[in-house]
Amino acid sequence: MCSPEEEALQRLEEVFSATLARVNSLVLQPLLETTPEPSDPQVRECLRLVQQLHQSSQRLWEVTEESLYSLRRRLGHPDAVGLESLLLLRDADRVLQVHVEYIESYASCVAVQAFQKAAKKRREFWRGQRKALGQLLLGVSSEASVGTALTQALRQPLAHHVQQYVLLLLSLGDSVTEPHPARELVVHAATLFGNLQSFMRQTLDQALATQALWHSLSSRLRDVLCTPARRLLQDSQDIAVTVTPLRVERVLLFNDALVLLQGHSVHTFDLKLVWVDPGQDGCIFHLLTPEDKLSFCSKNPQDLMVWRWKVTQAVCQALRGKKDFPVLGAGLEPSEPPACRCVAYTFRAEGRLCQATYEGEWCRGRPHGRGTLRWPDGRNHVGSFCQGLEHGFGIRLVPQASEDKFDCYKCHWREGSMCGYGICEYGTDEVYKGYFWAGLRHGFGVLESAPQAPQPCRYTGHWEKGQRSGYGIKEDSDRGERYIGMWQADQRHGPGVMVTQAGVCYQGTFQADKMVSPGPSLAPTPASLPRAPGSSSLKTTPCMKAPSPGT
Known part of the structure; x- marks a missing residue:
């Protein structure tokens, strides 16, 4: 019934x-x-x-x-x-x-x-x-x-x-x-x-x-701020609050953005990239963004609590991409927004990231985790980040100005610079395989140009601050010359051996890329020529033993 x-x-x-x-x-x-x-x-x-x-x-x-x-x-x-x-x-x-x-x-x-x-x-x-x-x-x-x-x-x-x-x-x-x-x-x-x-x-x-x-x-x-989906959640004219370091006239909290009005200037912060800093006292709390740290102050602690609660809930709602049901702050998800997020953002402030767009993982206002960084000039970096800097393995492409070619760096990074082993393929048809430190070639490495390059050559040895320094071997394929010895500031410097295209070997002391103290020369047979590492056509003779770095 x-x-x-x-x-x-x-x-x-x-x-x-x-x-x-x-x-x-x-x-x-x-x-x-x-x-x-x-x-x-x-x-x-x-x-x-x-x-x-x-x-x-x-x-x-x-x-x-x-x-x-x-x-x-x-x-x-x-x-x-x-x-x-x-x-x-x-x-x-x-x-x-x-x-x-x-x-x-x-x-x-x-x-x-x-x-x-x-x-x-x-x-x-x-x-x-x-x-x-x-x-x-x-x-x-x-x-x-x-x-x-x-x-x-x-x-x-x-x-x-x-x-x-x-x-x-x-x-x-x-x-x-x-x-x-x-x-x-x-x-x-x-x-x-x-x-x-x-x-x-x-x-x-x-x-x-x-x-x-x-x-x-x-x-x-109104033309700048008004969108059909935007809703006002809090206005500083209703509950007073001041924001530093910016001296703003009005603070507006929407369901998708925090807006600070300062004269004719409008500062807009995407709520998906706003973090409420837990470190605070009763009269102030801080907001972290990709480029700013904002401090909210109020004479009335209760007013400040209202602002902090509404900002926190609005951030949670923005990250979920939908309104809380039945009311703001009553969603099924945790009321505290996650510290780690995945969002896209374009930097505005001057500096190395100006106008660059980062898309990937964030933590407390900084790129942190896996992500992609793209600059307007065509540079881009794909890899790991830590506290806003490239850190860990990453691949960077840098376009050349003259031709449609790129320098490609596949290497490890530390605090924003190349550090550790890497492979770099340059637009000039050169390839470097070796170690970096502070963004420069440093330690053992091999720099080799392609056979079709105007001056094909190969250097195998040590580097210091981006220049050849220490013991190394250089082979010039076009001139048929090989140098085995010491280097300093990218020039032959110290004891070394020079092998000409005719097979004549010169050993002596070099300074500023020139031999200043020649030693005995020898014209050996092709089978007895000194052999550079990686070369199958040359053999080292006892009389032409390469000098040690301590000589």
Whole structure:
């Protein structure tokens, strides 16, 4: 046997379905019938929002009709169709989601006054529609503006419908005894729509506060800050707070950004890249961003606590990419935002990262973990970062100015500089395989040019601060010469052996790349020529033993 609450639910769905149909024909369709296409981009954006609301309204009407059909089946065959068959109970989450989409679409229209702007071109038409709109409204003065009447015509029916949902579901829950299999479904649905009431109130309050904010700003600031999805969460004009080191006039916390107004300057901080520093006292707290550290101060500790709590919850909400349900701060996720995140950001401040875009992992305001760094001039770095600097293995491409070629560095990095073993392939057709320190070739390494290079050669030996220093072997393929000996400041310096293309060996002392103290020379056979490491055609003879680094 069906309960009185089920019969009341059926009547409620019938009335709401008819109301949605009237709203569609009396409000939404006339708002969209604006021809020709408006030239004002703001009006076009408002019409897009109204179109989105119209689609949400259509989905809401469809789910209401489904719910009404399930109620009629249940009331027509109570013995064969159980209470759990009601759409409102068995699929409460989907019904709730459709209501949430409608509320958010409606709130976007309210925040930017989409109804008023869309109706502006047909003002006389809407004045003639006052009487028809009055059928949808309760307690709205006939003297109210067209915009107010349209706003209320879309809000009142839904608010009344959700309120009645909650009352009837609670009453139905009281009438269903504990062993009944559908009791848990009834309690779940009553809880969801009770939360929906709180969500709707907060969402619409935020939309109205945002609408009022745009009226208080200059048209220039409004053009910079106003977007349909942006909602005002806190204003320093309501709860005073000061921010240093910037001396700002007004602080605005939105659902996606923290905005500081300073004269004609607007400082915007993406909430996904804002960290609340846990180190603080009762009268100050700090925010970390990729390029700034902001200190929030207030004479009233309670006001500061409100700001800190709202910023923390807004950051959590921004990272999740959706509004908390049922109200801000009541989401299922942890209330403290994670220290590590993955976001893209373009640096603005002067320095080595100016205009560079980093996309990857962050920790407390600094690139930390795996990421990609791209500069406007074509340089890019892919690898590991630590506290904002390249650290660990990474690959960097550096374009050459003259040709469509790149220098490619595949090596280990330490605190922003190449350090450790690496392989570098240069656009000049040279390849270096060896060790680096502080960004320069340092330690043992091999520098070899390609055979097609203008002056093909190979150096195998030691480096110091980017220059050949210490013991090394250089082979010039084009001239057929080989030098085995000591180097200093990229020049032959100290004892060494020179082998010419003709096979003549000179050993002596070099200084500033020239032999200053020649020793004996020898013209050996090809089989007895000194052999450089990596060469298969040369052999070292006892008389031509290369000098040791300590000679």
